[in-house]
Amino acid sequence: MKLVVALGGNALLRRDQPPTADNQLENIRRAAAQLARVAADNDLVLTHGNGPQVGLLALQAAAYVNVDAYPLDVLGAQTDGMIGYLLEQELANLLPAARAVTTLITRVEVDEDDPAFHHPSKPIGPVYTQAESERVAADKGWVMAPDGDAFRRVVASPQPLRVLGLQAIRWLLEHGAVVIAAGGGGIPVASTGSGESLQGVEAVIDKDLCTSLLARDLQADVLVIATDVPAVYLDWGQPTQRAIDKVTPQALAQHDFAAGSMGPKVAAACAFVLATGQRAVIGSLDQIEGMLAGTAGTQVCTEAAGGVNTL
Known part of the structure; x- marks a missing residue:
């Protein structure tokens, strides 16, 4: 079967855990052990969340005041590389040497006029108490919102319209590779006024909605x-x-x-x-x-x- 599997952020970092490299690696090793069992007999494409990771990178970037903080599309690309590397390595350690595991940094087109840009809703980063969230909002100018009994930063989450790089994903699957793609919902890009060029936008795409689009494009048997x-x-x-x-x-x-x-x-x-x-x-x-x-x-x-x- 052709499987597309979306790994939730909690498969990489549990809500109650500090976002350390050791904690993330431990969780990824646990996830890889589960995935390796079904990779043996199936074509497999993996996607993953990045909410905790991209939020942490945003905090780190904002702490260095000598340069402007990197935008969310660039931070998203960094999480794709980081998480993809860890998943790729742990899966490759468990699968036969002949089975390739490949990570693709994947762009996903969105509409720059999507109303989501005016209504931030996607939680990213660590959780805060109400007092902490008010202090962070005042200091960083970020939008904060309730998340269960805590608070988190929220950012724009536009609808994914088109996954770019499908040809490469299909080619890799046809040649037996396990493919890690569209991490964190993909890197959001939008058409410029000319309609020909694409540029990164300040947003985080929902991983599950993007994975559904990717699974449809790949004609997966199971999502x-x-x-x-x-x-x-x-x-x-x-x-x-x-x-x-x-x-x-x-x-x-x-x-x-x-x-x-x-x-x-x-x-x-x-x-x-x-x-x-x-x-x-x-x-x-x-x-x-x-x-x-x-x-x-x-x-x-x-x-x-x-x-x-x-x-």
Whole structure:
């Protein structure tokens, strides 16, 4: 099968962990061990989040006041190289020497007139208390917003329109490589006034929405969205909380999910299934083999008895 797997930011750095290199490497080694088991018998494209990492780089860049801080598209490219290198190395250590693993720095086109540029919503960087967030906002001029019981910086998150470099990704897959691409949702670029040239823009694209677009373009057999919970839940955090086992996109669209967490994952899965008729699954990376077998995670597919089956 041709698999496209999106690794959530928590697969690389858990919410409660300080963003150290050692913590990130430990998590990536754990993720690579899971991925290596399914890479052996499948064509595999990996994407990954970069919210904690790009936010940390932005903080570091802002701390050096002798030059202007680098823009988010450049910082995003840096995270693509950093995370891609770590994933590539750990996967290559586990796979046969003949199996190539390749990281591509991937540009993704967005619309410079996307309304998201006027309504920042994508959380990046570390979490803060309310008092800390107010101090950071005043010092850096950043927009801060609630994220659960804490606060984080939010930036523009425009819709991905076109993944650039598809020809290279397809060529690598045809030659047996595991491909790591579109990290952090890809590097956001937009057309200039002439319509011919592209330039980087100050934004971070949602990784799940970009991965869904990439999976459609590659005609993937299964889209896997790996997160830190075993399934999509109805009534999350309530006494009536229950996991969704199998569901159609139409039935899933009848429910509301948090915009900063599960919402984009649900939207990405539904868009892929509706466009291709293939299957998407949302769940824990630790259960990836069961997710592919249809026995774990939330299976989003064209047919489900009653529209929603819960566990």
